Amino acid sequence: MTGAAAPRRGRGRPPAAERADGPGARERILEAARDEFAERGYDRTSVRGIAKAAGVDAALVHHYFGTKDEVFAAAVEVSFEPALVVPAVVGPGPAGVGERLARYFFDVWEDPAARAPLLAVIRSALTHEAAAKVLRGYVLRRVLERVAEELDVPDPRFRAELAASHMIGIAVLRYVIRVEPLASAEPEAIVAVVAPTLQQYLTEA
Amino acid sequence: MTGAAAPRRGRGRPPAAERADGPGARERILEAARDEFAERGYDRTSVRGIAKAAGVDAALVHHYFGTKDEVFAAAVEVSFEPALVVPAVVGPGPAGVGERLARYFFDVWEDPAARAPLLAVIRSALTHEAAAKVLRGYVLRRVLERVAEELDVPDPRFRAELAASHMIGIAVLRYVIRVEPLASAEPEAIVAVVAPTLQQYLTEA
Known part of the structure; x- marks a missing residue:
C-alpha cells in the first residue's frame, strides 16, 4: 500500500479536484471564459457557467481570478497579450512604432479565432456599463500606462x-459594420495610410 | 348645416387622422423614432411603438418612411443632418477641411440631446446585424458617397x-468607455491633434 494520502497518479481517472487544479486549469478557465463571453455576451455569462465549461469548480475560478469582472479582464487580456505585445511594439524605440502597431493590430484582428472574443469585448463594453468599467479600469489602464x-x-x-x-x-x-471598401481592403493598404x-501621435511633440 | 363631409376646422378636437397627417407629423414621427431607438435599442423598437409615441397611426409611419429599417435610417440621418453638413464641411474646398470635420464632430457629440441617439445607433449597429446593415447600406453609403x-x-x-x-x-x-484623459480632454485639445x-486623409495624394 502506498498510503491513502498520496495522489494515485497514472491509475484510472483522478479525482475531479485534482484534475481541475492541475497544470492547465488556469488556461482552460481563461479559454472557457473567452468563449462564454464571446457567445453569450457580458450579461448572460456567469462564473458558474465558465466553471462548468472549463470542467472545474466555480470556487477555482474565484481562486484564480476573483470576481466575474476580473475573469472578464483576464479573458480580454489573453486575447491580445499586452504583456508580450507592448514591449514588442513600443520597446524597440520610436523608429517604425506606428507601422509595428498597425501590423500588430491586423495580426490580431485578421485571425478569426482572436477576432470573435475581441468583438464580444467591444459589444459588451458598448452595451453594459459593468463591462465598460472593466475595460476602462483594468485592461486599458494597464496597457495604456x-x-x-x-x-x-x-x-x-x-x-x-x-x-x-x-x-x-x-x-x-x-469588422462590425463592414462598410466597403474598408471591409475588403488589403491590410497593407490600410497600414500604408x-x-x-500612429507614428506621429506616438513620437512627435 | 355646413355639410357632413367638410372638415370641422377650429371647432373642438379634430379627428385623429387629420391631426396626425397635418404639418409636423413627419417631424414628430422622426423624433419619436429617435427616442424609441435610443431608449429601447434596435431590437425592441417597433413601428407600432414609434407610431404610438408620435400619436399617429402606424400606417402613417409606413407611408412616410416604409419599413422599420427605413425609419431607423431616417432617424439616424436626422441626428447628424448629412444633407446640411457635408456641403458645409467638405464644400468650401480642401483648405481646413480636417479642422471643419473635427469641429463638426464635437458640435454634434458634445450636445447630449444629439449624443444619446448616436450612441444608440452605434450600440444597435454593434449588436444587431439588421441595424449594421441599415447603417452600412443607407446612412454611411449616402454620406460617404x-x-x-x-x-x-x-x-x-x-x-x-x-x-x-x-x-x-x-x-x-x-463617450462610451470614457477612458481618461481622453474622456475629460477639451475638444480643442483633441481637434489640435x-x-x-483628417486633413491629410481627405486631401493628400
Missing part, C-alpha cells in the same frame, strides 16, 4: 489613446 | 472611411 511609459511625447496617455481610438474605429467599420498617423 | 464626390484624392471613399473610423473610435473611447490627420 505601459505604452505611455515608453513614449517620449507630451501627454503620452492622451496620445496613446488617440492612436488606440483610430484602431478601434477601424475595427468597428471594417494609418501607420504614419 | 457625397463626401467622396467632393474629394480630390486617390480612393476617396477609402480615405473618407479612414477619417470616419478615427472619429468613431474617439466617440467610443470618449486629430485635424491634421
Whole structure:
C-alpha cells in the first residue's frame, strides 16, 4: 500500500479536484471564459457557467481570478497579450512604432479565432456599463500606462489613446459594420495610410 | 348645416387622422423614432411603438418612411443632418477641411440631446446585424458617397472611411468607455491633434 494520502497518479481517472487544479486549469478557465463571453455576451455569462465549461469548480475560478469582472479582464487580456505585445511594439524605440502597431493590430484582428472574443469585448463594453468599467479600469489602464511609459511625447496617455481610438474605429467599420471598401481592403493598404498617423501621435511633440 | 363631409376646422378636437397627417407629423414621427431607438435599442423598437409615441397611426409611419429599417435610417440621418453638413464641411474646398470635420464632430457629440441617439445607433449597429446593415447600406453609403464626390484624392471613399473610423473610435473611447484623459480632454485639445490627420486623409495624394 502506498498510503491513502498520496495522489494515485497514472491509475484510472483522478479525482475531479485534482484534475481541475492541475497544470492547465488556469488556461482552460481563461479559454472557457473567452468563449462564454464571446457567445453569450457580458450579461448572460456567469462564473458558474465558465466553471462548468472549463470542467472545474466555480470556487477555482474565484481562486484564480476573483470576481466575474476580473475573469472578464483576464479573458480580454489573453486575447491580445499586452504583456508580450507592448514591449514588442513600443520597446524597440520610436523608429517604425506606428507601422509595428498597425501590423500588430491586423495580426490580431485578421485571425478569426482572436477576432470573435475581441468583438464580444467591444459589444459588451458598448452595451453594459459593468463591462465598460472593466475595460476602462483594468485592461486599458494597464496597457495604456505601459505604452505611455515608453513614449517620449507630451501627454503620452492622451496620445496613446488617440492612436488606440483610430484602431478601434477601424475595427468597428471594417469588422462590425463592414462598410466597403474598408471591409475588403488589403491590410497593407490600410497600414500604408494609418501607420504614419500612429507614428506621429506616438513620437512627435 | 355646413355639410357632413367638410372638415370641422377650429371647432373642438379634430379627428385623429387629420391631426396626425397635418404639418409636423413627419417631424414628430422622426423624433419619436429617435427616442424609441435610443431608449429601447434596435431590437425592441417597433413601428407600432414609434407610431404610438408620435400619436399617429402606424400606417402613417409606413407611408412616410416604409419599413422599420427605413425609419431607423431616417432617424439616424436626422441626428447628424448629412444633407446640411457635408456641403458645409467638405464644400468650401480642401483648405481646413480636417479642422471643419473635427469641429463638426464635437458640435454634434458634445450636445447630449444629439449624443444619446448616436450612441444608440452605434450600440444597435454593434449588436444587431439588421441595424449594421441599415447603417452600412443607407446612412454611411449616402454620406460617404457625397463626401467622396467632393474629394480630390486617390480612393476617396477609402480615405473618407479612414477619417470616419478615427472619429468613431474617439466617440467610443470618449463617450462610451470614457477612458481618461481622453474622456475629460477639451475638444480643442483633441481637434489640435486629430485635424491634421483628417486633413491629410481627405486631401493628400
